[in-house]
Amino acid sequence: MMNGQPQINMLIPLFNEEEVFEELTRRLTAVMDNSYLSISVIMVDDGSRDNTSLLMKRKSMEDPRFVSVILSRNFGHQLALTAGLAHVNATEAVFILDGDLQDPPELLEEFYIYLKQGYDVIYAVRKKRKEIFLKRWAYKGFYMLMKYISYFEIPLDSGDFSLVSRRVIDELNHMKEESRFLRGMRSWIGYKQIGVPYDRQERYSGGSKYTFKRLLSLAYNGIFNFSEFPIKFISNLGVITVLISLIYLATTLVKKFVYGVVPEGFTGLIFAIVLFGGVQLMSIGILGEYIIRIFFQVKNRPLFIVKEIIRKPEQEQEPEPVLNEQDGEAVL
Structure with a gap:
């Protein structure tokens, strides 16, 4: 050593x-x-x-x-x-x-x-x-x-x-x-x-000492700490849902003004509610993952x-004797 x-x-x-x-x-x-x-x-x-x-x-x-x-x-x-x-x-x-x-x-x-x-x-x-x-x-x-x-x-x-x-x-x-x-x-x-x-x-x-919960937590730490994907995913998902909604709206208007057919029932309404509700909850969840990491970090706990x-201290070596030149005796 x-x-x-x-x-x-x-x-x-x-x-x-x-x-x-x-x-x-x-x-x-x-x-x-x-x-x-x-x-x-x-x-x-x-x-x-x-x-x-x-x-x-x-x-x-x-x-x-x-x-x-x-x-x-x-x-x-x-x-x-x-x-x-x-x-x-x-x-x-x-x-x-x-x-x-x-x-x-x-x-x-x-x-x-x-x-x-x-x-x-x-x-x-x-x-x-x-x-x-x-x-x-x-x-x-x-x-x-x-x-x-x-x-x-x-x-x-x-x-x-x-x-x-x-x-x-x-x-x-x-x-x-x-x-x-x-x-x-x-x-x-x-x-x-x-x-x-x-x-x-x-x-x-x-x-194994790694339970499913701990493995999932480790995976989340990897994803949210070393990737910009989750936060950008929210923006991309928002754009996709808006496009889907516009396409559905355009289809509905064509049916009404060209073919004179008005969609009946609650299918369209339910679809819109479920789609937007799911997107919002997913977005809040992703933002929550970032917020909870900020929350724990700013506490500044150890x-x-x-x-x-x-630890056991290593045995100290015995000091070597030094010769006393005056009387010829070895002293420590």
Whole structure:
């Protein structure tokens, strides 16, 4: 380590990962023991309700290479990562991965090769997803949508699993937006980036911590934070509805004055009410998504609250004896 600082931090957010913790730390330790790099691990407990935080504390007191950041409650995956990024001390880069072992820590040195070639962001690209068909379809649809509507390129099928240089981490730490979509923020920063294909493994144990609600919230953050499409969609929809209304009005006038036929019943009226009502509600909903983000941002609350940080100080070296030239005795 350089002045006590590692070259690489491995950053891992944890939420109710008691079942996988022992295997996770075993593999992380093996990576550190077998690597020529100086590495430390930053684990972030995101308000776990099982014994995850206790296991983290125990590991940190056993091995000084493991640092535990305990949050005061569950803030969510993206903010847990943000909390970890705020506590990194690596001189070169941060290796971000999930704690369920779907992201193999053994890929670190393969990613590090690209870092030494001048890349600032080395992100993993999933070759094939292991989820059920409906979830795979939803993920693919979201990334295709983001590719179409985003004002800059966000790589397809890339998650948070990545090796990120120190200067990119510093830029991420300067970005204080409340509704975070880190893979989008990472892409927005720029610099030289490359995707590395990998086979994503099955979860070692347990189930996914990302519920449908949380996945939807993450998708909304990506769409509304990195695209102008929603707000422009309202204007385009308004123009389309006006055109439809004018066409319907013209058709009605032609029937009345040319053919002498007046449309009967409430079909036209119901159509108009439903059309305009739906457009208005959709427009209000889209505006509401922007307003709620502004509302939470202007409160200027901290993004997360750290309850405690657990680390074992490295053993101090014994001072070397100094020879007393006057009497020839060694003194400390």
